[in-house]
Amino acid sequence: xxxxxxxxxxxxxxxxxxxxxxxxxxxxxxxxxxxxxxxxxxxxxxxxxxxxxxxxxxxxxxxxxxxxxxxxxxxxxxxxxxxxxxxxxxxxxxxxxxxxxxxxxxxxxxxxxxxxxxxxxxxxxxxxxxxxxxxxxxxxxxxxxxxxxxxxxxxxxxxxxxxxxxxxxxxxxxxxxxxxxxxxxxxxxxxxxxxxxxxxxxxxxxxxxxxxxxxxxxxxxxxxxxxxxxxxxxxxxxxxxxxxxxxxxxxxxxxxxxxxxxxxxxxxxxxxxxxxxxxxxxxxxxxxxxxxxxxxxxxxxxxxxxxxxxxxxxxxxxxxxxxxxxxxxxxxxxxxxxxxxxxxxxxxxxxxxxxxxxxxx
Ligand SMILES: [Fe+2]
Ligand SMILES: [Fe+2]
Numbered sequence: 545x546x547x548x549x550x551x552x553x554x555x556x557x558x559x560x561x562x563x564x565x566x567x568x569x570x571x572x573x574x575x576x577x578x579x580x581x582x583x584x585x586x587x588x589x590x591x592x593x594x595x596x597x598x599x600x601x602x603x604x605x606x607x608x609x610x611x612x613x614x615x616x617x618x619x620x621x622x623x624x625x626x627x628x629x630x631x632x633x634x635x636x637x638x639x640x641x642x643x644x645x646x647x648x649x650x651x652x653x654x655x656x657x658x659x660x661x662x663x664x665x666x667x668x669x670x671x672x673x674x675x676x677x678x679x680x681x682x683x684x685x686x687x688x689x690x691x692x693x694x695x696x697x698x699x700x701x702x703x704x705x706x707x708x709x710x711x712x713x714x715x716x717x718x719x720x721x722x723x724x725x726x727x728x729x730x731x732x733x734x735x736x737x738x739x740x741x742x743x744x745x746x747x748x749x750x751x752x753x754x755x756x757x758x759x760x761x762x763x764x765x766x767x768x769x770x771x772x773x774x775x776x777x778x779x780x781x782x783x784x785x786x787x788x789x790x791x792x793x794x795x796x797x798x799x800x801x802x803x804x805x806x807x808x809x810x811x812x813x814x815x816x817x818x819x820x821x822x823x824x825x826x827x828x829x830x831x832x833x834x835x836x837x838x839x840x841x842x843x844x845x846x847x848x849x850x851x852x853x854x855x856x857x858x859x860x861x862x863x864x865x866x867x868x869x870x871x872x873x874x875x876x877x878x879x880x881x882x883x884x885x886x887x888x889x890x891x892x893x894x895x896x897x898x899x900x901x902x903x904x905x
Contacts, residue, residue, distance in 0.1 A: 554701060562657075562714040564722070566664040569672065578770040579670035586677035586763055593688045597752055603695055607746040608641075609633040618744065618839040624828040628820075636818040642697035643814055644741075647807065649689035650702040651734060654710035655764075656682035658726040665719035666771070674767055681760040688753050695749075703810055705797045712794065720775065724787050727768025728857050729794040735761040736849035739902050755903065762898035765857070769894065772861040788868040791858055795850050795872075801879045847890065851876070855887065856894045 574580045609630065610620050619625045625633065659682050662675035693699055713725035738761060742754035776784065798807055812822045829836065855872065858864040869887055876884040895901035 560711045560714060563717045564661050564665045565717060567667045569667055569669045572669050574670055575668050576670045576774050579674050582763060582767055583674045583677060591756055593684055604747060605634045609637045610746045621839045622829060622832045622835055638697055639818055640811055640814050642693055643700045645689055645693050646700035647703050647706055651706060652682055652685040652689055656686055658713055658722055661722060671771055678764055685757050692753060709794050709797045720787055721790050723768055723772060724791050725794045729791050729854055731761055731764045732854040732857050733849045735765050736853040758902040759899055762902050766898055769857060769861060776862045788863050792868055792871050795854055796875060799850050800875055851890055852892055856892045860894050
């Protein structure tokens with residue numbers, strides 16, 4: 545087995561305490577029809593990475609440098625970015641992409657393990673069937689992200705905040721907590737980010753890969769929404785509150801800049817290492833506000849994955865009480881100040897057809 549894409553001193557395995565309560569379901573008849581349908585769709589939509597994607601061509605560097613956004617800002621459309629030498633653009637793009645894609649890769653491994661846990665832990669046969677197809681999907685996602693990173697750079701270690709998030713979901717005992725932490729928060733963040741990158745990139749293999757992966761993720765998010773929609777109304781207020789807290793804590797790990805460990809902070813560090821001072825870069829970008837605003841309008845605004853997707857999902861499944869909305873609002877206020885705006889003014893709904901949404905831009 546080759547370990548060419550792992551840094552030398554990186555451990556090959558690492559353990560964490562996982563927990564679940566395994567449930568047999570003695571009812572084999574369909575109970576939640578929407579989940580049976582989703583399972584049937586998943587079977588129809590299987591694909592094979594080696595057969596369906598073109599792995600032969602080299603990465604087009606010029607096209608690749610037109611992929612990038614910096615912490616959600618579509619920087620590659622600015623004069624500042626275009627004015628940098630191709631060599632610098634390629635280095636920044638390549639290393640930031642390796643970082644982001646590595647975390648996508650590690651997140652996929654987490655999703656693979658949690659999907660397998662859900663096969664054991666969910667109480668309905670329909671839910672177990674579906675989770676089995678998701679397990680297969682996530683294995684394929686690990687496969688394709690690992691293969692793509694190999695063409696680009698080496699695999700970066702997992703970001704500590706993502707590791708903490710995955711550990712928490714693996715260690716949660718109840719299947720509802722796993723479903724909220726993985727299917728709603730993690731899958732929601734992933735789907736939103738994959739779609740963003742898919743629509744931004746001009747690199748053909750990356751675009752195809754993200755299209756296939758995002759279609760699968762659209763189903764995974766759909767599973768969380770359909771399943772929890774059926775189950776949340778039957779839960780006690782205490783359990784609902786604990787699920788809301790878990791969703792908030794999980795999302796907070798990845799997007800809260802207060803601890804300096806958000807994904808955005810890590811990307812800014814990479815920029816620095818690649819020779820661009822983030823403060824000076826930001827000042828240059830501030831001069832091009834109009835260009836950025838126009839580019840943002842085209843890509844659907846700056847709300848980001850939590851406000852643009854995770855919160856609407858929580859609202860749709862009945863896990864967004866005024867209490868938890870307050871926690872989210874405090875976090876956005878602390879991170880963005882007056883620019884944050886009120887969550888209650890966001891008009892975003894979860895798209896009806898998630899798979900179609902992936903390819904609409
Ligand atoms: Fe995935
Ligand atoms: Fe997924």
